[in-house]
Amino acid sequence: MxxxxxxxxxxxxxxxxxxxxxxxxxxxxxxxxxxxxxxxLGRCAAGVPRIHGECVGVTDGRDHDHPWFAAKGQEKNWKPLLKAIWDENQRVRHSGKEYVTVAYLGPFSSAPERDLATGRIIPELEGAYVGQLRANRGEGGGDRPQIRLVLANQGGDQSEWRRVVRRLEHMTGAPDHLVAVAGLTLSTAATVQAALELSKAKIPMVGDVISGDGFDTEGAARAAVGLGSGPIPGLTRVNPQVADELDVIGTVLAKRHDLRTATLVTDQKATDLYARSLRTDFTRNPVLDSYLKRHHALEEVFTADRPDEPGLSNQFSVIAGNICGSDQPDMVFYAGRQKFIKTLFGYLAERCRRPITLVTGSDASAMADYPGPGSIIYAALADPDVLAGDRNPSRNAYLGFLAEFRRHFDVADLRTGWAIMAHDAMLTAAQAIRRTTGPAGKDDPIPENVRNMLYAQHATNRVLGASGDIDLGPTGNPAHRLIPVIQVAPDGKRTVLDVSSS
Incomplete structure (x- = not known):
């Protein structure tokens, strides 16, 4: 069969x-x-390219159900923030009033090996959103035109700045009517390059925490990265620069008899102009340089992109051995980012016979936990405790901001000061826009006119910022800024050593 x-x-x-x-x-x-x-989980918004695993582009918050530039695990933080921005932008569009767009530029997405912002982005954008809200409700010279806020993501390491800047340049006409850029966020070579391109397009910029020396209209920062010399018209900022921070720190240290000698530790990453500014100012400031000369030690250097970078632990181990010898200094003048402090301090704690004090700039405000056993002294751009206290002559302006911020976000996000500075950058841009349109709100707020108006934001037209009064002049730098000097003890206790004006 x-x-x-x-x-x-x-x-x-x-x-x-x-x-x-x-x-x-x-x-x-x-x-x-x-x-x-x-x-x-991995898509980008329409028209937004994926580069190096990151979505790079511009959003008005409409993709809040899928925050396309959020790092893995951060979606819960991003969704309510983007939803809030989208809701306000929708209200603006349907308000019946004229509106213009302000872009907040920065590195929003992140990957462990490409993250430069170290957790500052969410607080900054919360501050920018509150600045938009307050401007649209009448702060900063009336409520016309209304402000629409978009977020412009350059990628975690800012490498896609050119692509994003070109997109912003195309948004200056209808229907977006982009008239200013706020934020900029980091004192890096990429920020200088982006600022130069925006300046060529006559788009004004208001930096919030770009504290490296020369990030202003005079443009000294461009020479530091080999981009020639000359001004960068339209580049302004609401924060003081590193040189001002270290001037105040020098005044504080001069009163301390327990601190006499110091060694300089520098991050040599060529593109980081914040670290480079610290290194320059530690040696150029006569008071601070005297501590280095008294110790007669060679400068210690390292180069790294992230704390877990292979070989960095060995570098720090050797550096700690050099510092903690028989002639140990009282202080380390640290010219680098806060993200490396914990690792460095760990090795100093192992090797040094006695606690050592680390002195540095405003990036130390972002430290989430304190490593000990020595103290840290740093200059803050904006400190909530100082601003809410009697030592702040502009206390009422801060309290008005605080009341609005706590309606939307956790006040713990104000600890670093980034949210406060981002709010002030948005409010400064909004006030220049309102002054440009005139009392009746009829004149056309084109970017070039807004840029020119930024330099008149002083005297009776100063910006009443949450971080204090902001007087912008021809250099693009703010005058008379409050700079608190903070000491963090080994047990985590914070002490305000001084509050000075730049």
């Missing part, structure tokens, strides 16, 4: 076909599920 005559063969074939078909269906379902999951 042939197989075709076997009565049991046909049911077996049918079962095999059914099983094969079921397997195909399962595989298809799995494939579709994977595609859907990948699409939901």
């Amino acid at each position: 042939t197989s075709g005559d076997n009565p049991f063969e046909r049911p077996r074939r049918r079962r095999r076909l059914l099983l094969a078909g079921a397997a195909v269906v399962v595989l298809l379902l799995v494939a579709v599920t994977v595609v859907v999951i990948v699409g939901r």
Whole structure:
């Protein structure tokens, strides 16, 4: 009997076909599920390219259900913030009033090996949003035109600044009417390059925490990265620069008899102009340089992008051995980012015979936890305790900001000062826009006119910022800024050593 005559063969074939078909269906379902999951977790918004695994582009918050530039695990933080920005932008669009757009520029997405912002972005954008809200409700010279806020993500390491700046340049006309850029966020070579391109397009900029020396209209920062010399018209900022921070620190240290000697530790990363400014000012400031000369030690250097970078621990171990010898200094003058302080301090704690004090700039405000066992002294751009206290002559302006901020976000996000400075950058841009349109709100607030108006924001037209009064002049730098000097003890206790004006 042939197989075709076997009565049991046909049911077996049918079962095999059914099983094969079921397997195909399962595989298809799995494939579709994977595609859907990948699409939901990894897609970028329409018109936004994916580069190095990051979505790079501009958003007005409409994609808040899927925050496309959020790092893995940060979606819960991003969703309510983007939803709030989207809701306010929708209200602005349907308000019946004229509106213009202000872009907040920075590195919003992140990857461990590409993150320069070290957690500052969410607080900054919360501050920018509160600045938008307050401006639209009448702070900063009326409520016309209304302000629409968009977020411009350059990527975690700012490498896509050119792509994003070109997009912003195309937004100056209808329907967006972009008239200013706020934020900029980091004192790096990429920020200088972006500022130069925005300046060529006559788009004004208001930096919030770009504290490196020369990030202003005079443009000294461009020479530091080999981009020639000359001004950068339209580049302004609401924060003091590193040189001002260290001037205040020098005044404080001069009153301390327990601190006499120091060694300089520098991050040599060429693109980080914040670290470079610290290094320059530690040696150029006569008071601070005297501590270095009294110790007669060679400068210690390292180069790194992230705290867990291979080889960095060995560098810090050797550096700590050099510092903690028989002639240990009282202080380390630290010219680098706060993200490396914990690792460095860990090795100093192992090697040094006695606690050592680390002195540095405003980036130390971002330290989430304190490593000990020595103290840290740093200059803050904005300190909530100082601003809420009697030592602040502009206390009422801060309290008005605080009341609005706590309606939307956790006040713990104010600790670093980044949210406060971002609010002030937005409010400064909004006030220049309102002054440009005139009392009746009829004149056209084109970017070039807003840029020119920024330099008149002083005297009776100063900006009543949450961080204090902001007087902008022809250099693009603010005058008379409050600079608190903070000491953090090994047990984490914070003490305000001084509050000075730049």
